[in-house]
Amino acid sequence: MTRASWKGNFIKSNLIKKYLINKQQKKTIINKEWSRNSEIVKNFINNKLSVYNGKKFVSVLITEQMVGHKLGEFCLTKLPCAHKKKNNKNKKWAKK
Known part of the structure; x- marks a missing residue:
């Protein structure tokens, strides 16, 4: 189920505070954020x-393009699976 529309967007309060402080100091980098479920806003x-x-x-x-999505969508927690290819050239009994 999706989130009820009357509840609005979820943004952790610390994230908003960090944004306002950095806006006053004219910085574009907001420090470390653990809240992966916070939604990205236009600000x-x-x-x-x-x-x-x-x-x-x-x-x-x-x-x-990221507005409306969650922060956790843009940093992967698991590495993509990459299977190794078999190399038949190294085997002595492989057909040539």
């Missing part, structure tokens, strides 16, 4: 966020 465009993926912080530059 965050052209800012950099460091989002925690469970192991390290991944820097994410917010663009217009």
Whole structure:
């Protein structure tokens, strides 16, 4: 189920405070953020966020296309699976 529309967007209060402080200091980098379920708002465009993926912080530059999505969508927590290809040239009994 989707979130009820009457509840509005979820944004962690610390994230808003950090944004307002950095706006006064004219910085574009918001420090480390653990809240992956916070929604991206128009105010965050052209800012950099460091989002925690469970192991390290991944820097994410917010663009217009990201508005309305969650922060966690843009920093992967798991590596994509890459299977190794078999190399028959190394085997002596392989057909040539």
